Amino acid sequence: MADVLKVRADSVPKKVAGALAAIIREEGTAEVQAVGAGAVNQAVKAIAVARGYVAQNGFDLMCAPGFTDLKIDDADRTAIKFVVYKR
Amino acid sequence: MADVLKVRADSVPKKVAGALAAIIREEGTAEVQAVGAGAVNQAVKAIAVARGYVAQNGFDLMCAPGFTDLKIDDADRTAIKFVVYKR
Numbered sequence: 001m002a003d004v005l006k007v008r009a010d011s012v013p014k015k016v017a018g019a020l021a022a023i024i025r026e027e028g029t030a031e032v033q034a035v036g037a038g039a040v041n042q043a044v045k046a047i048a049v050a051r052g053y054v055a056q057n058g059f060d061l062m063c064a065p066g067f068t069d070l071k072i073d074d075a076d077r078t079a080i081k082f083v084v085y086k087r
Numbered sequence: 088m089a090d091v092l093k094v095r096a097d098s099v100p101k102k103v104a105g106a107l108a109a110i111i112r113e114e115g116t117a118e119v120q121a122v123g124a125g126a127v128n129q130a131v132k133a134i135a136v137a138r139g140y141v142a143q144n145g146f147d148l149m150c151a152p153g154f155t156d157l158k159i160d161d162a163d164r165t166a167i168k169f170v171v172y173k174r
Contacts, residue, residue: 038124066135
């Protein structure tokens with residue numbers, strides 16, 4: 001699987017969407033990770049925008065959200081991980 | 088399609104997940120709507136938790152996020168709409 005796309009609260013959804021669409025076209029699947037409500041919101045917007053991008057290639061995207069544990073600055077954090085699929 | 092599940096920033100993900108799992112078992116698909124980062128975050132958590140609930144029934148969930156326009160207190164707001172599918 002390709003690198004994990006890490007989304008932050010100040011990430012620009014259109015840019016993330018462009019990167020996401022590129023990975024999906026190449027690999028067929030991608031992983032998006034976000035910690036905190038602001039980041040999760042940007043990640044969801046990015047996936048929504050990316051659906052429009054890949055529609056030009058004749059397919060759609062679906063995602064399966066889940067939880068994953070991370071260590072950030074030595075603290076345990078729970079991130080949301082979206083596995084994004086071609087559909 | 089069943090009623091739209093409206094999620095707020097103070098919604099409890101487990102409760103929303105229970106309602107979502109029930110709709111999916113009955114209808115096979117559901118719609119979850121959220122306005123604002125806090126609400127979108129709770130909606131995503133609810134979908135993640137609901138995946139665990141329906142796993143007991145032998146299937147998984149996927150969602151397709153999109154944008155939808157709402158009028159709230161006479162103001163135009165953009166909501167995130169998740170169409171959730173059995174998989």
